[in-house]
Amino acid sequence: MRAFRVSRPNATPELTRIETPEPGPGQIRVAIRACGLNFADLLMIKGTYQDTPEAPFTLGMEVSGVVDSVGPGVEGLRPGDRVAVYAGQGGLADFxxxxxxxxxxIPDSMNFEDAAAFQIAHGTSHIALDHRAKMQPGETLLVTGAAGGVGLSAVQIGKLMGATVIAQARGRDKLEVARAAGADHxxxxxxxxxxxxxxxxxxDVVYDAVGGDTWTAAFRACRPEARLLPIGFASGEVPQIPANHLLVKNLTVIGFYIGGYLKFRPDVVRSSFETLIGWITEGRLKPHVSHVLPLERAGEGLGLLRSRKATGKVIITP
Structure with missing residues (x-):
């Protein structure tokens, strides 16, 4: 089968052929129909992501497709089932x-592109805003980097949760994407x-995917008792948080990493995914996909993320 592989840290990924793997106990094999790209894929290539697999490995963190084979001990799944998988790796391949x-x-009414697009971005935003920040209807949510995959999902989910959403992004075109997703300001x-x-x-709530000076400005624009979520650091600068300022305004900084929940509270992730799938199939939520490319152009797709030319998600379809 074909797979888009990293042979060693900092090496340019290549599309190559490897043996089709067989599922072991507790595993399934999926014929992959779509795979969402993420900024974390770029970090994995450099070997700097917190969950980077040992090379060589296949990129691709979130996938959708059809169950092709079931390993021993697996219950409730069978060949032919349509599924979404928060894989962590291995999604940029045929199987x-x-x-x-x-x-x-996933239901028959949900297309594979949406099923690959919602997991990490919308799962991160939903769990962060609902489970962690406990955002309430009528509160004001500030989203930075609001046209990116994660930021745009926070705009959408913030509106669904009843917040007034302030979206920050670079340039009129990206701001219009945020407006279309529901941003009020x-x-x-x-x-x-x-x-x-x-x-x-x-x-009241800050959802920051940028870090650096943007985080500092957002931090200083908080109401008393605001909650801040440092989701990512697209600026390349991890912010330092002045604890004395937290005290003065009674602010709370909340750490959140969806991958960690897969290890100690997978039920939270599963419950969130079920909620999001329901919203998508009901027509209340639509993942924004700016590019759909074949597996042969996976490198081009990563380049769109690297240059920040994509809005929402880039999807690869083997």
């Missing part, structure tokens, strides 16, 4: 073998973020 515990069945990355947010009354 993949995954732990059955990471699999969620738009702030260009070139503007004074702190001043603009304070003009709008301040933020």
């Amino acid at each position: 993949g073998v995954f732990e059955a515990t990471r699999v969620v069945r 738009l702030i260009d990355a070139e503007e004074d973020l702190r001043a603009r947010v304070l003009e709008l009354g301040g933020a």
Whole structure:
């Protein structure tokens, strides 16, 4: 079968042929129909992601497809089932073998592109805003990097949860994408973020995918008792948090990493995915996919993420 592989850290991934794997106990093999790309894939190539597999390995963290084969001990799944899998790796290939515990069945009405697009971005936003920040209807949510895959999902889910959403992104085109996703207020990355947010009354919840100076400005635009979620560091700068400022305004900084929940509270991830699948099939939520490319163009897809030319998700279809 074909697989888009990393042979060693910092090596350019290549499409190559490897043996089709067989499922072991508790595993299933999936004929992959779609795979979502993530910024974490770029970090894995460099070997700097916290869950980077040992090379050589196949890239691709979130997949959808059809169960092709079932290993010993697997119950509730059979060949022909349509599924979504938070795989962690192995998705950029014709077939993949995954732990059955990471699999969620998807309805016939859900297309494979949406099933591969929602898992990490929308799962991260839903669990972060609902389970961790416990955001309430009527609160004000500030989303930075709001046109990226994770940021855009936070805009959508924030609106579904009843928040007033302030979206920050770079350039009019990206801001219009955020507006279409439901943002109530738009702030260009070139503007004074702190001043603009304070003009709008301040933020109750900050969902920051950028870090650096953007985090600092958002931090200073919080209302008392606000909750801040440092989701990512697209700027390349991990912010340092002044604890004395937390005290003055009674702020809470909340750590969250969806991959960690797969290890100690997988039930939280599964419950979130089931909620999100319901919203998608009901037409209340639609993952934004800016590019759909074949497996032969997976490198081009990663380049779109690297250059920040994509909005929402880039999907690869073997």
